[in-house]
Amino acid sequence: MRESIQLPIIDLTSPDPISTARAIRQACVDVGFFYLINHGVDEKLFKEVLEQSKNFFSLPLEDKMKLVRRNHRGYTPLYAEKLDTSSTTQGDSKESFYIGSLEGKSVVSKLNQWPAEGIRLISLIALALDLDEDFFHKAGACDSPNGFLRLLHYPGELQLSEQVVYGASAHSDYGMLTLLATDGVGGLQVCREKFNRPQIWEDVHHLSGAFIVNIGDMMERWTNCLFRSTLHRVMPTGQERYSMAFFLDPNPDCMVECLKSCCSDSSPPRYPPIRAGEYLEERLKVTYVS
Numbered sequence: 001m002r003e004s005i006q007l008p009i010i011d012l013t014s015p016d017p018i019s020t021a022r023a024i025r026q027a028c029v030d031v032g033f034f035y036l037i038n039h040g041v042d043e044k045l046f047k048e049v050l051e052q053s054k055n056f057f058s059l060p061l062e063d064k065m066k067l068v069r070r071n072h073r074g075y076t077p078l079y080a081e082k083l084d085t086s087s088t089t090q091g092d093s094k095e096s097f098y099i100g101s102l103e104g105k106s107v108v109s110k111l112n113q114w115p116a117e118g119i120r121l122i123s124l125i126a127l128a129l130d131l132d133e134d135f136f137h138k139a140g141a142c143d144s145p146n147g148f149l150r151l152l153h154y155p156g157e158l159q160l161s162e163q164v165v166y167g168a169s170a171h172s173d174y175g176m177l178t179l180l181a182t183d184g185v186g187g188l189q190v191c192r193e194k195f196n197r198p199q200i201w202e203d204v205h206h207l208s209g210a211f212i213v214n215i216g217d218m219m220e221r222w223t224n225c226l227f228r229s230t231l232h233r234v235m236p237t238g239q240e241r242y243s244m245a246f247f248l249d250p251n252p253d254c255m256v257e258c259l260k261s262c263c264s265d266s267s268p269p270r271y272p273p274i275r276a277g278e279y280l281e282e283r284l285k286v287t288y289v290s
């Protein structure tokens with residue numbers, strides 16, 4: 001039988017920020033994933049986005065290809081991306097559409113509701129790291145953050161192939177935080193110990209109305225691996241699936257550098273400082289098959 005994981009539940013409206021921060025710390029240290037409830041994003045809005053996403057992906061391929069990805073915005077067809085760059089399988093069995101600003105600061109600040117929630121979460125994460133709640137703001141991460149929404153569609157039926165086909169092959173996210181909403185169809189799995197063999201994959205269940213939040217690699221670098229950017233993937237279930245992921249990444253000029261509270265003489269920084277924009281560019285470059 002396949003294992004499933006009970007992720008911690010964080011309530012964004014909880015009146016005590018210190019105990020919420022403590023619960024977030026525990027979740028980020030243990031598994032790097034949690035459910036976020038009472039996040040303030042209207043259910044009606046979510047349903048509308050889902051509806052529009054279905055409309056878009058049902059267009060003929062040639063129409064979708066007119067909007068093919070440029071500068072990490074736009075349409076990516078089936079098999080274009082391979083998140084597990086070490087695997088020899090073909091590209092992932094999903095199509096997606098990246099939404100986000102291509103222009104200057106004023107447009108970024110007019111993004112939809114998600115960044116406000118994400119940024120509130122970032123303050124709680126700072127508290128969870130025993131930092132001032134505006135630490136990531138002062139570090140320049142939240143001044144015009146690089147936020148983008150990715151609509152995803154996993155077809156139910158797959159091409160007949162000798163190879164294993166993943167919806168999304170094993171990967172960790174690249175940025176600071178990811179907020180994920182799905183249509184309720186399963187398939188998402190996490191692997192808590194990526195170096196163990198065999199790897200153990202656990203199913204993440206849908207929790208109605210909640211976002212699934214996970215830590216990305218830049219946050220892992222900031223915290224010297226105290227907070228975990230956990231390996232995850234989407235397995236095909238034979239059922240069509242829609243999801244949307246909001247990636248909240250630092251301002252591209254923000255330096256991501258090991259926090260003083262997360263290193264010591266006996267535990268020196270594992271990664272050198274890096275500009276957020278450079279890091280993201282590098283990671284995105286290697287995941288696209290074409």
Ligand SMILES: O=C(O)CCC(=O)C(=O)O
Pocket residue numbers: 150152168173180182188232233234243244245
């Ligand atoms: O669709 C999902 O459930 C997960 C997507 C994901 O992990 C990603 O796009 O990074």
Ligand SMILES: [Fe+2]
Pocket residue numbers: 171172173232
């Ligand atoms: Fe992911």
